[in-house]
Amino acid sequence: MSRDRRAHIRSRLIHGKAQTSRWDFSHHLVPPVSSTATFRLDTTARGAKGFQQFAAPTSQKGEPDPIYIYDRLDEPTRGMLEDNLAEAEGGETAVTFASGMGAVAAALLVLLRAGDTVVAHQRLYGCTYSLMTNWLVRLGVRTHFIDMTDLDAVERAIRKLDPRVLYFETPVNPTLELIDIAAVRRLRGRRKATIVVDNTFATPFCQRPLSLGADVVVHSLTKSLGGFGTVLGGAVIAPKRLEADLFLARKDFGAVLSGPSAWSVLVYGLPTLGLRIREQERTAGLVAEMLLDHPRVKEVRWPGLDGYRWQELARRQMQDWDGNFAAGTMIYFLLKGRPRESRRACERFIDYMAKSAYSVTLAVSLGQIRTLIEHPASMTHAMIPAAEQRKHGIDPAGIRLSIGLEDPRDIMHDLSEALRKA
Ligand SMILES: Cc1ncc(COP(=O)(O)O)c(C=O)c1O
Structure with missing residues (x-):
């Protein structure tokens, strides 16, 4: 067990991993802002290794010596923030995005295929609703909106529609009703649906959906996690098996959180949450x-x-x-x-x-x-x-x-x- 593992979460969100190969900042108390679009690769062989690491199904997260290539693929400040976000939510991995909507879209894109069905709570943040009704339909994915505070309705929808994704916010934006995460998990049983919870309202300080049975958590970092209203950002906290696809979605759709924005959440937002x-x-x-x-x-x-x-x-x-x-x-x-x-x-x-x-x-x-x-x-x-x-x-x-x-x-x-x- 490493030194930082023994500390409580409040301390960990200030200090992060005591030692990280993402950046040698042993002489910087505060991690410097990384702001470079591209990275020196030294040799063709190192460049090739970097691309292999990035493209591998298990991404370079956790690699002892990550090779950074290009900001849109991966970058150290974002990486440090992602380590801390995964800690805060008690998840296996976190991948950040340029905004909350970038994160919501990526989470749904990596989970869904044409012909799949989403069952979602009938009240959602307006742009999430728009994403489902304007865009997912074009990709052949239908969303059924139900009242997910009504567990009988949830059970019926799961049985009848066999959805790929169950999606909700709790507390719900803006009406603040709650959806019982553990009960939805019990109803899902052994079926295929992945439970995705938007935890933006509660923040990981007030609620950790993964510990209650959700599979994936999404966040708008623009809100309480950023805390000061200076930057836009988003994050998906997910099982390791989704990590490579989430990186791929970020690389190819390009909704990348900038280094300076990541830095502000890392240095000011999370430590004071x-x-x-x-x-x-x-x-x-x-x-x-x-x-x-x-x-x-x-x-x-x-x-x-x-x-x-x-x-x-x-x-x-x-x-x-x-x-x-x-x-x-x-x-x-x-x-x-x-x-x-x-x-x-x-x-x-x-x-x-x-x-x-x-x-x-x-x-x-x-x-x-x-x-x-x-x-x-x-x-x-x-x-x-x-x-x-x-x-x-x-x-x-x-x-x-x-x-x-x-x-x-x-x-x-x-x-x-x-x-x-x-
Ligand atoms: C609950 C919820 N989820 C997602 C978002 C989208 O976040 P962003 O504005 O960072 O794209 C918002 C924005 O208000 C929100 O309230």
């Missing part, structure tokens, strides 16, 4: 309670709130690395009123915030140190046609809030002012 999430989660609890008590608010969803519908599952499924309940940093709430009325009220409320609030910013994305507010029906989930939104449970009165690191009193002040005046 636990600290940020714990603090943001504390604030989320205060904000959720405040919203719950407000006469203009119809419903509040946050997994730590009393009365939250999936509370028992949340306590079982959402735990930090020490086994403590970890409810996350996202809140979803609905304003009161009849549909058209409440949509207008939402717009007034959010526009008031955009104009007057100091600590809450109208912007999509999430998981940053700034608190962000958005209206899913007209923004992040607008790719779902208006007529389909109701069917997919995207309520026009719904508001998504991503809690940042501001003083909770300022966030609550901004929200209550807007609720009072808008």
Whole structure:
């Protein structure tokens, strides 16, 4: 057992592998940013060996002496980040991509063939929905959307459709319902379906889907793992047997995470993940309670709130690395009123915030140190046609809030002012 293996995960995400052949930075406390498109190969024989390593079914990850050739194939900073991401999720390997969508697309591409079926939860991030309905169909892959919180529906779909992939987010973006990963795994039984979970909302601090029975995890690094909103990125954490295909998909489709972006997640994002999430989660609890008590608010969803519908599952499924309940940093709430009325009220409320609030910013994305507010029906989930939104449970009165690191009193002040005046 090497020196770094004995440390707890929090320390490992700061120090990474104590010794790595990816880069000799024994005199650099912080790994330098690698920013080179191509690498010196020294001899034809070394170049040939590098290409063989890269193309081999078992890729060069874990090789004692990786030979870097060209940035789009592999690169040291990304490699160090991938080692740490695999650690954080408890997976065999991680492969990074230029964005979360790059990761989602690659995971699905390596798993699916023409004629296959995907069973997915009926609510998904808008671009994932678009990927399935606009692109996978062109490749001969059909997606059936069902309510995966309903385990009977999951069982029926598995029996009837024999899907190749079961795909969901939990907590779900934006509505924060939970899907029981272990139960889906039991229902899948010995069938072929691969369970893919988008863990962007929870982050590996709050939930490790692989330990609960998922096969593959996808992430948008743009969110809490990056943490500061400065870079785009994505990652797939998967069994070793998918590694070579994931590398191949990245090489050939070209959605490569840049070295400087990888560096920022490696040096700032992952090492501060636990600290940020714990603090943001504390604030989320205060904000959720405040919203719950407000006469203009119809419903509040946050997994730590009393009365939250999936509370028992949340306590079982959402735990930090020490086994403590970890409810996350996202809140979803609905304003009161009849549909058209409440949509207008939402717009007034959010526009008031955009104009007057100091600590809450109208912007999509999430998981940053700034608190962000958005209206899913007209923004992040607008790719779902208006007529389909109701069917997919995207309520026009719904508001998504991503809690940042501001003083909770300022966030609550901004929200209550807007609720009072808008
Ligand atoms: C749950 C979820 N998955 C995937 C993505 C896509 O990530 P990216 O914007 O980095 O491509 C997002 C983006 O908002 C998301 O919220």
